[in-house]
Amino acid sequence: MKFAPQIDAQFVTVVVAVLGALAEEVEGITDARLVQGTNVNLGEALQFLREFDIEASRICFRVSSARWTYSTNMTDFNKRRMIEEQTLQAKFDKLSWKRAVSFDWTRLPDPMVRRQLKQLITNSRASLTDEKYNEIYHLISEMKDIYSHIRICPFNSAERLYCDLELEPDVTRIMSNSRNHLELAHIWREWHDKVGPPMKNKFMRYVQIANQAARMNGFLDAGEEMRYVYDDPEFEIEISESWKRLQPLYKELFTYVRRKLLQAYGPNIVRQEGPLPAHLLGNLWAQDWSKIIDLVAPYPEYRSVDITDEMLRQGFTPLRMFQMAEEFYTSLGLKPMPPEFWRFSMTDKPNDRKVQCTASAWDFCNKIDYRIKQCTEVNMEDLISTHHEMAHIQYYLYYSEQPYLFRDGANPGFHEGVANAISLSVFNPVHLHRVGLFNENTDTYETNINFLMLMALRKVAFAPFALLVDAWRYEIFQNGVQNMNSAWWELRLRYQGIIPPIPRTESHFDAAAKRHIPADIPYMKYYIALLLEFQIHNSMCFAAGHVGTLHTCDIYRSREAGRVLSDLFKVGKARHWKEVLKMLTRGQSERISADAMLQYFQPLLLWLKVQNKNESVVGWMTNLEEEALFQPFLFGGGVNHATDFSFVLFMLITVKLM
Template sequence: MKNLAWVIAAATLALAGCDGGNNQSESAKGAAPSSAEAVSYGADTTAAGTVAQADSASGTLDAQDAKAFLDSAQARLEKIAEEVSHASWLASTYINVDSQYTEALAVERYTSLAVELAQQAAKFDDVKLDPETRRMLTMLKQGLVFPSPNDPKLTAELAQIGSKMQGMYGAGKYCPGQKTGDDEPAGDGEETCYTLTEMGQKMANSRDPKLLKELWVGWRKVSPPMKPLYERQVEIGNAGAKELGYDNLSVMWRSKYDMPADAFATDMDNQWSKVKPLYEALHCHVRAKLNEHYGDDVAPASGKIPAHLLGNMWAQEWGNIYDIVKDDDMEAPYDLTQLVVDSGMSEKDMVKVGEKFFTSLGFKPLPKTFWERSQFVQPRDRDVVCHASAWNLDGKDDIRIKMCINKTGEDLITVHHELGHNFYQRIYNDQPFLYKEGANDGFHEAVGDTIALSITPKYLKEIGLMDEIPGEEKDLGYLMQQALDKIAFLPFGLLVDKWRWQVFNGEVAPGDYNKAWWKLREEYQGIQAPVERSEANFDPGAKYHIPGNTPYARYFLARIQQFQFHRALCDAAGETGPLHRCSIFKNQAAGKKLRDMLAMGASKPWPDAMEALTGQRELDASAIVDYFQPLMVYLQEQNKDRECGW
C-alpha cells in the first residue's frame, strides 16, 4: 500500500491489488504550521482551519496559504494513514465481523478527512502557484479512489460497503453439494468446500472440461450479492467526484496520469493497437490447439474460446495450458514449478530468493519485521484474503507481503513482483507523504515484473536451481510460455477499467452490468462464457479488483512498461543478446539506474521518471514487440492455413 494509496489502499487495498493470476500497496514529514503561522491563522492550525482562517481574514488565498495547508494536510493524513493500514491488514488476515467493523470505522475517518482536504485543496484552483505546490494540491484532490460527498452518513456508508464487499470476496468458497441450478456439479455432492486458491490450482491442472465448467460457475456464485452494494457505491462515489470538480468517477480516474483524461484513454488504445496483432496470432494458435485437444463439442475451431478452458479462473493469463498449446517438437527450456519443487525450498525460502535478487542490485535487505509480520501461507484456522499483496503500514520500514504461497513457478514470479512493490515503497520513504507512491500506478506494478523478466535460465543457474543453460533452440518454448501470460493478459488488462469507466459515466446502467462485461470480454479477448449468463449474475464482482476497488489500467500499463524498463536496464547492463535471454541479476550499473528512478517516487510527472530510466518520455510498446518477435514469426507460420479472428 502507498500514500493516499498507502491508505486508500487501506480501503481499497491499492497495492493489495497486485494481480497475480490465480494467487490471489509513504510522506513528508508534513509538519503542522510553525508557531508564527499558527498565530497568523488563529487557534485552529488544522489544514481546514488554515484555509478557513485565511479566507475569512482576507477574502483571498495566496501561495503561502497553500504551502501551509499542504504541510498541515500531510501531517494529518500521515497520522491516520498508519491507523487505517493496520486496521485493513487485520481485516484481510483475520476476516470476521469485528475486524471488518474496525476497518470500516478507520476507513470512514480517513475518507472523511481526505474528502475534507480535497475540497479545501480545490479552493486553491485559481491561485497562482509554483508547479510543485500545484502538483501536490492536484494529487490531494485525486487521492481517493471512491471519494464520498462531504456528508458523514455517506462517508460511513461508503466505508461499510467497501469493507463488506472485500469480506464477501475473501470469505468466498464454492461448495459442490449446494446446487443453484446454474449447472450440475461434477463432484460426488459431498459437503466439501473449495477456497479460491484451491479452485485456482484445479483450474490450472485439470483437463476435465466438466469439472472446469463446474468450478468456473461455482466461483461466480460469490458475486451476485455484491451487485446492489456496488451500484450504491458507484452512486456515492460519483457524487463525491462531482464535489471535487469532476464530471464523474470515470473522468477522475483517467485524470491521474499527468495528461487529460481523454488523452490517457486514447494512449491506452494506441498502445493496444501496437500489440493487438501479436495477441490475435496467439489467440488463433491457442484456439486451434484447444480444438485438437478437446474436439469441436468442447472447443470450437472458430469463433470465441470458452473461458473455462484457459487454465485461469478469469481467462486472463493462459500459461497453465502450455502443455496443450505447445507443439510436439517444442520443448520448454525448463519447468519452473518442477525446479522449485525439486529444490526443496519452503514458501519462506521462495521469498528469500526474491530478496536476494534485489540486494544483488544494491538495495538494502528487508527489515527483520518483514519476516516477522508478513503472511506467507494460508492459515488453517481462519479466513484470509489470499490475493497477493504488498504493504507499507507506516510509510517507513514496516513493509510486508500477504500471500498464500504455493510452491509453483507462478508464485515464485509473484513473489518477485510483490517484493518489487516493497523495495519501491522503501526506497522512496524519505519523500513527502504525497510523493510516497510510484510515478504512476503502472510504474508500481511494472517494477517487480521487470525483475521477473530477468528470471531466465542464466539467473536460475546462478542461484542453483538449474545445472546448465538450455540452448537457443528451446527459446521458442520459453517465449510461448511468456506470451501465454504476458500477451494473453493485455486485452483483459485494458477492458476491466473500460467497463468501470462506462459504468461510472452512465454509459452502462446497472441493469446491463453483466451484458456490458461480456460484450467487452468477447470483443477484446475473443472469449465467451461457458454457460449462459444474465443480469442475475454479477461476473465482474468475481474478479478481486472490482469489489476491492483497485483501478486496473495500471496492470495494462505495467505490461507495456516492464518491457520498456527491461530493455533500458539490459542496455545499462551491457547485455547485447536477445531481450528474452537478458538478466540483470548482480549488475550494479543496472541496479543504480533502477534505484535512482525508484527513489523519485511521485515527486515528478511520470514522463520525467520514464526518461530517467529509459531516455524516453512516452509509453512505448515497441519493446514488447521486439521481445516476442521470434515467436511472432513462428505464429504467423503456424496460422497461415487457419481462419483467425472471432
C-alpha cells in the same frame, strides 16, 4: 456470420490527428473545472501540508497495522478493529479534502505545493454529503464482503451436499488443472451465478453515487475522473495506439491456442474459426492462459522451465527463498531489507490461525517498518512472487523521504510495472541457469520458443482483458447501468474473442466475478503496468550492456541496471510520470508504448505466423448463435450494429473534449 471488428488504420489516423489538434485545448480544461477556493496564502498552504503529512502518516500506520493484524489473524475482533480504523481514515480524508479545496492551488507559486494540493483534491468522493459519503463507503464494503464469502458446489453430484469450495485455492485449482469441460463449465457457472446477482443492485446504486461525486468535483462522470489520475491529454491516444500494435500478436496467439483446444476438446466445444469459450483457458476469468501450457506447448518433448523439483532437491526453505531475493537486489547495488522486515514479515503460513494468503508488500508509513505477507511454498511460482513483492519494498525504501503524498509510483501502473520487470529477469532460463536451478541448455531454439509461449500465455493473453475491464466501467459510468451484462460480454468478445460457456441474461452480473469491480479498484493500471514492465526491462537491459534477444536478458549483478532502478525509485510521485519515463528511456521517449513488449516476443511472433499460415482466419469470426449467448434479443432483432465500435471509437467518445 461476421468477422470480429478490426481497427481501421485510416480511421485511427484521423482520430489521432483530430485529438492531436485539440490536445492544447483539452489540456487545462479539467484543471479549470476542478473544485478550488480563494485562499492564495503560500505560508498557510505549506503549514497545512506539513500538518497533513504528519497526521496522514500516523493514520496510515494505524490502518496498516490493523489491516495486517486482521490479515494475519482473521478473527471477528480484529476485523472490527480494522473497520474502525478504516472509518477513522475515511473521516480524516474528508476533512483533509475540505481544507485542501479552500486554497486556489492554481495560483500558488510553489509547484510542489500545487502538485500536492491537486493530488488531494482530485479522485476523492469527499465532496459528497456525509450521508452519501458513508453510503458509498458501505456499499463497497458490503460488495467486498459478499465476494469474500462466496462458496460454491463441486461438480461431483455425490459431494454437492458440501458446497464449501472457496475461490482460493479450490476454484483456482480446478480451473487450472481440470481438463473435463463439463466440470469446468459447472465451476464457471456456479461462481458467476452466485457472485453477481446478490450485488447487482448495490453496484447500480454505487455507480449513481460515484457519478454524483465526480460531477461535484468538475468531471463529466466517474470514468473521466478515473482517467484523470494519469493527468495526460494524450492518454487515450497512447492506449489506443498500443493496443493497435499488440492486436496482431494477440490474434496469432489466439489462433494457435484455438487449434490446440480444438484438438483437445473437439468441434462440439471449440469452433474452428470462432471465439473461445471462457471456461477452457485455465483461469476463472480467462485472463491468464499459462495453466493450459500442457495442451499448447510448442515442443512438449523439451523440458519446461519449472525449477520446483530442483528447488526441493536442493533443500530450499521459504527463508532461503527470501534471502535469495534479497541477494538479487543487493547484487544490483540496491538496499538490503531492514531488520524490521525480517522480524515482522509473514513468510510461512501459520497453522494456529486463519490468515489471508494472497502475497502482498506492506509500507507502514513510518519510514521504518516494511513487510511481506506470503504463505510461501517451495516452488517456482513463489520464488518469482518473492522477488516481485520485494521489488515493491525496494520502491518503498527509496521514496521514503518524500512527502506522504509523493510516496507512491509515478502513476498507478509504475509499482506493478517495476515489480513485473524484475520478474522478467528472474523467471528467465538464463538467470535460473546462472543461480544453479536450471541445468538444461538455454541456447536451444525449442527451449526458447517453449519459454516465450509460456510468457505469452501470461502476458499477451492478459493484455485485452486488462484493457477491457475499465473500458466496460467507463461505458457504464457514461451510458448508465442498462444492459450491463451484455455490454460486458460485447467487450470480451470484441477484444479477447471470448464468449460465455452458457447463456447469460441481464439478471446476471458477470463483471462482478472479478473482485476489482465490486471492490472499486481501477484496472487500467494493470494494462499500463504490462507495457511499462517491458519498457523498464528494456532500459535496464540496455544499461547492463545486454547483447542478444530481449527475452534472454538477465540484469543480475549489474550495478548499472541497479542505478536505473534507484533513480526511478527515488522520485516516487514527486514528478509527472512522463518525466520519469523520459528519464528511464534516456530522453528517447515519454510515451507508453508496446514496442518493447513486441521486441520481447518477436521470435515467438515469427514462429506463430508459420504455424498459422494455413489457417483461414487469424482471429475469430462470430455467428449469431454465439452473440445470442449474451444477447438473446438478437434472434428477434438482428445484430445490434449500434454497439459494434472499435476501442478507438469508444475512447474518442469518452475523451475529455467538452
